Amino acid sequence: MPTRFRHAALVGKYQALGMRGVLQDIAQFLGRQGLEVSLEAETAHNTGMTDYPALTPEQLGQRCDLAVVVGGDGTMLGIARQLARFNLPLVGINQGRLGFITDLPIDQFEEALAPMIAGDYEEERRTMLEGGVWRDGRMIFEGIAMNDVVVSRGATASMVQLKIDIGDEFVANHRADGLIVGSPTGSTAYALSAGGPILHPGIAGWVLVPIAPHDLSNRPIVLPDIGEICIEIVAGRDASVSFDMQSLASLLHGDRIIVRRSAHQVRFLHPRGWSYYATLRGKLHWNAGL
Incomplete structure (x- = not known):
C-alpha cells in the first residue's frame, strides 16, 4: 500500500525565467506538508537557492523517497535517467509546453500534490x-x-x-x-x-x-x-x-x-484519476471541435 513520503528531492529547469521563485514556492509548500527538502545540486547552484541541502543525483537517489521535477519533458528526461536505478518515484510539474510526462499544471500543484504526498496517487512504470x-x-x-x-x-x-x-x-x-x-x-x-x-x-x-x-x-x-x-x-x-x-x-x-x-524502469506518480488517454486528448487536441 502507498505510504506517506518523507524526503523530497526538488529538481528544476533552472534556465527558465522566474524559476527561482517557483521553486521556492514549491519547496516551502513541501516543507509545510512535513517533508524534508533537498535540491538537486545544479538546480541549487544556478538559482542561488541556499536554504536547502544541495545534493548530487546519486545522493538524492540514496536519501530521498520522492522527486518533484519542475519544468518540461526535457528536464524530466534528464533527471529520470539518473534516478531510475534508485527506484525513486517522480512527479512532474509542468513549466514547459507539451508536458506529456510532466503533467501537473503549475497553477494547481498544491491541490494535486497534497494527497499524493499523503500516499493517494496512481503509479506507472516506463521502460x-x-x-x-x-x-x-x-x-x-x-x-x-x-x-x-x-x-x-x-x-x-x-x-x-x-x-x-x-x-x-x-x-x-x-x-x-x-x-x-x-x-x-x-x-x-x-x-x-x-x-x-x-x-x-x-x-x-x-x-x-x-x-x-x-x-x-x-x-x-x-x-x-x-x-x-x-x-x-x-x-x-x-x-x-x-x-x-x-x-x-x-x-x-x-x-x-x-x-x-x-x-531499470522509471516510476511516475500521477494524481488519482489520471488517464493516459486524457493526456493524449489534451496534448494532441483530439477533442478539438467537440
Missing part, C-alpha cells in the same frame, strides 16, 4: 533503452535513453545507409536521413513527428522509424522489446547517434549501434 557504439570490437560510447536512440546523417552530408539486425536476424537496409528507435514514451516525441505510431506505455515494445527514407516502402514497425537491435553504418559521412541528449558525432563506416531494453 528505457540502453546500449552503445562498437568500433573494431570495443565499445567507444554508451548511453541510456528514456525517449529514443536516433542515428542521423551529417548536417551537410547526403543520406546514410544503415544495416539493421534484430537479434541474429538481418532485417533491412535503409537509405534515409536517419533512424529512430523509440520507447513507448518516445513514441510521442521525435518518432511521432517522423510518422511513427503512438505506443501505449503498457506495451512491451519499441518503434523503429526511418527518417525521410529513400524507399517509401521503408515504413515504421513496432517490435517487441526483447533481444537487441544492431544498426550498422554502411555508408554516409558525419553520421551521429544520440541517446536522448547524449550524443556521439562522426561515426565511421562499420560502427555498430547496439540498443536493448534497460534493466
